[in-house]
Amino acid sequence: MPRARLASALRARLPAPLRGLIGVLRSVGIYYRPDRGEALDRMHARFAGRGDLAFDIGSHVGDRIASFRRLGLRVVAVEPQPVLAHLLRLMYGLDRQVTVVQAAVGATPGKLRMHLNLDNPTVSTASADFIQAAAHDRNWRGQRWERQVTVPVTTLDALMARFGEPRFVKIDVEGFEDQVLQGLSRAPAALSFELTTIQRPVARAALGESARLGYRRFNAALGESQHLLHPTWLDAAGIRAWLDALPQSANSGDIYALRD
Numbered sequence: 001m002p003r004a005r006l007a008s009a010l011r012a013r014l015p016a017p018l019r020g021l022i023g024v025l026r027s028v029g030i031y032y033r034p035d036r037g038e039a040l041d042r043m044h045a046r047f048a049g050r051g052d053l054a055f056d057i058g059s060h061v062g063d064r065i066a067s068f069r070r071l072g073l074r075v076v077a078v079e080p081q082p083v084l085a086h087l088l089r090l091m092y093g094l095d096r097q098v099t100v101v102q103a104a105v106g107a108t109p110g111k112l113r114m115h116l117n118l119d120n121p122t123v124s125t126a127s128a129d130f131i132q133a134a135a136h137d138r139n140w141r142g143q144r145w146e147r148q149v150t151v152p153v154t155t156l157d158a159l160m161a162r163f164g165e166p167r168f169v170k171i172d173v174e175g176f177e178d179q180v181l182q183g184l185s186r187a188p189a190a191l192s193f194e195l196t197t198i199q200r201p202v203a204r205a206a207l208g209e210s211a212r213l214g215y216r217r218f219n220a221a222l223g224e225s226q227h228l229l230h231p232t233w234l235d236a237a238g239i240r241a242w243l244d245a246l247p248q249s250a251n252s253g254d255i256y257a258l259r260d
Helices: 001-011 016-031 034-044 061-071 082-092 128-134 156-163 177-182 197-213 234-244
Strands: 055-057 076-077 098-101 111-116 147-155 169-171 190-196 217-222 252-257
Touching: 001 169, 016 082, 034 061, 055 156, 061 076, 076 082, 076 156, 082 098, 128 197, 169 197, 177 190, 177 197, 190 197, 197 234, 197 252, 217 234, 234 252
Parallel strands: 055 076, 055 169, 076 098, 169 190
Antiparallel strands: 111 147, 190 252, 217 252
16 A cells, blocks of 8 residues: 555544644644745745734644744734634734634624544635535545534624734635635735635635725745746736636645735
């Protein structure tokens, strides 16, 4: 049996809480590499500086929080998964410049069902369509969403009313990005949202929401490169054409939007 399949089979035999803990520790190991932190800092410094406020929507294990704090930003970190929200409080609870909000973000306040991936919590999602799309793509082979949990939902407008207007908003919510942007009525200076090639329509809808909000310039980074692809920022039509031409194998990345 190939090593990856053997490891997956062995994990499947473990109790769910232990598998969840191993999944979280795996994410910490991946996302807190020093070289990745340096790349994140260079990227984030393009959009905000010391004393500014940043929203981290879909905080996961908090590597973006760490980057924002190294740059001197204040942070509102929003994470719906209970175990990850608890981890963030343990890691950043003594930092008075970080506020952790345990909730999902969507178009309207309320509640929703989160689908949890115990082995890879970074791809837990509120979107059943995302799971369906992943089932038919080889890049997502082996991913399983085995548990569900009901979580509260807030909106970007509600967060802004509570904490103030951020300079930068990062959105990474696995196929729910357009819903997050629907809950925003005025545009911060800059934002980013994740794209996946298995759900291009969601990225297109998020671009449409961004244009509605008044964003005029766009760029993109693929995977975890933290490197902007386009030397000159594109308009909405240009970034959409780039998205439409993106090969399926590109898998994922982030689109960045500037208001001015």
